[in-house]
Amino acid sequence: MAGYGMAGARLAEEIRRxxxxxxxxxxxxxxxxxxxxxxxxxxxxxxxxxxxxxGTRLQDADWGAEHAVDVRLxxxxxxxxxxxxxxxxxxxxxxxxxxxxxxxxxxARVPETDGLLxxxxxxxxxxxxxxxxxxxxxxxxxxxxxxxxxxxxxxxxGLETARGLAARGSRVTVVHPAGHLMERQLDRGAGQVLASTxxxxxxxxxxxxxxxxxxxxxxxxxxxxxxxxxxxxxxxAGVLPExxxxxxxxxxxxxxxxxxxxxxxxxANIYAIGDCAQxxxxxxxxxxxxxxxxxxxxxxxxxxxPAASYRGTRTVMRLKAxxxxxxxxxxxxxxxxxxxxxxxxxxxxARGRYAKLVVRAGLxxxxxxxxxxxxxxxxxxxxxxxxxxxxxxxxxLLGRAMPSSTGPVxxxxxxxxxxxxxxxxxxxxxxxxxxxxxxxxxxxxTTATRATTGCGGCRHAVVGIAExxxxxxxxxxx
Numbered sequence: 001m002a003g004y005g006m007a008g009a010r011l012a013e014e015i016r017r018x019x020x021x022x023x024x025x026x027x028x029x030x031x032x033x034x035x036x037x038x039x040x041x042x043x044x045x046x047x048x049x050x051x052x053x054x055g056t057r058l059q060d061a062d063w064g065a066e067h068a069v070d071v072r073l074x075x076x077x078x079x080x081x082x083x084x085x086x087x088x089x090x091x092x093x094x095x096x097x098x099x100x101x102x103x104x105x106x107x108a109r110v111p112e113t114d115g116l117l118x119x120x121x122x123x124x125x126x127x128x129x130x131x132x133x134x135x136x137x138x139x140x141x142x143x144x145x146x147x148x149x150x151x152x153x154x155x156x157x158g159l160e161t162a163r164g165l166a167a168r169g170s171r172v173t174v175v176h177p178a179g180h181l182m183e184r185q186l187d188r189g190a191g192q193v194l195a196s197t198x199x200x201x202x203x204x205x206x207x208x209x210x211x212x213x214x215x216x217x218x219x220x221x222x223x224x225x226x227x228x229x230x231x232x233x234x235x236x237a238g239v240l241p242e243x244x245x246x247x248x249x250x251x252x253x254x255x256x257x258x259x260x261x262x263x264x265x266x267x268a269n270i271y272a273i274g275d276c277a278q279x280x281x282x283x284x285x286x287x288x289x290x291x292x293x294x295x296x297x298x299x300x301x302x303x304x305x306p307a308a309s310y311r312g313t314r315t316v317m318r319l320k321a322x323x324x325x326x327x328x329x330x331x332x333x334x335x336x337x338x339x340x341x342x343x344x345x346x347x348x349x350a351r352g353r354y355a356k357l358v359v360r361a362g363l364x365x366x367x368x369x370x371x372x373x374x375x376x377x378x379x380x381x382x383x384x385x386x387x388x389x390x391x392x393x394x395x396x397l398l399g400r401a402m403p404s405s406t407g408p409v410x411x412x413x414x415x416x417x418x419x420x421x422x423x424x425x426x427x428x429x430x431x432x433x434x435x436x437x438x439x440x441x442x443x444x445x446t447t448a449t450r451a452t453t454g455c456g457g458c459r460h461a462v463v464g465i466a467e468x469x470x471x472x473x474x475x476x477x478x
Contacts, residue, residue, distance in 0.1 A: 003104040007273045009058045012071075032074070036058070082267055126233055147171070150173050154207065157236045173228045173230070186328060206228060252266035255284070297310075325371060355397050356368040359393065364379055420462060424450040431465050442466050
């Protein structure tokens, strides 16, 4: 497998879960980074100082040895010989494969703004992208308290970056060319309320104005003639799938490596998952599709389910920024004259609250929920489980209607498949399994599954599940 990030690590775990001794699959994992795999979703917490870097680890350094997996850190695949079924590594070694999985992820996108790159095509002094744990360390070392920092990009990662740096005492300005923040995930009303919330948290915003030029040591010159002083510029303008290896090998590539429902590329012996893959049912840049793809591909490669098929993923985007609770899912901008869409909207900018619910055929089709964590959790359950929404739509919008036809559903009564922690894709079944392995308490469940370590919005549900499991255990021994 080429790639040992979040998708690659999860696939390795899923394969060994189905084939613990390695009798069916002899697995070699090649990771370009020298670190054990870590959860990129949690890096904003490291940036903010609320989480140590080692707290993002998905596997320990000795995981491979303990699970009969040949893990090679700091080794990248540089070429694929499809005819001979071999890959060449950056140290000139070659390895043969029966099946090759591309899990090469994505790289930070650097806009074509003058001055961001030096004459050799490298980032100019004072410019850093935010994609890896090494990037995180560079940013933290440069962005001391009081430092002037510009963040280029007002998408989710850019805002998480800005909030983390502001929490460290940096003076942060976000520069975003669109008219409102997170324009891909939010409508204008939600973007405006979010902007007001961030300004109250000390973050300056320059919206609707592209950056014109970066001057090291000075800052950003904007195309409208404005100027943003900055000692450090953090580029967070999206990502680009790593497709160079696949392209050079002659595989079919669009924005990402094209895959079918079996995650197979245009070569029947090569698969792709995660951010580098392009499937019509997956949203790029989110974790849940990679998790789902890893399960399907593990079933196929081990023979556990030869008919397994990936049909897409229903995702919930959570902004993981301190003091900001935001969730967006599904369809959020239906046409004004669309007769099939019911749309409810609540705006309370003074208190940083915004809620929008889109209902189609009695089901949640989309939602934006800012500053209302109970409503976000409730709506996400309806969306994830495909449950009919109650007649009182407003109660659902405010988080007062729970997903049950017979009455409120406590967290402990959720079905095993329900996603409890969206940031880390932890289901109730995983929490219960961790409890049965000895994680007796919220703190130990957090350590075992990483639930609650993202945005923190799932803590109430995790506490409820832990209390229920503890009660069941007490009753069993009476």
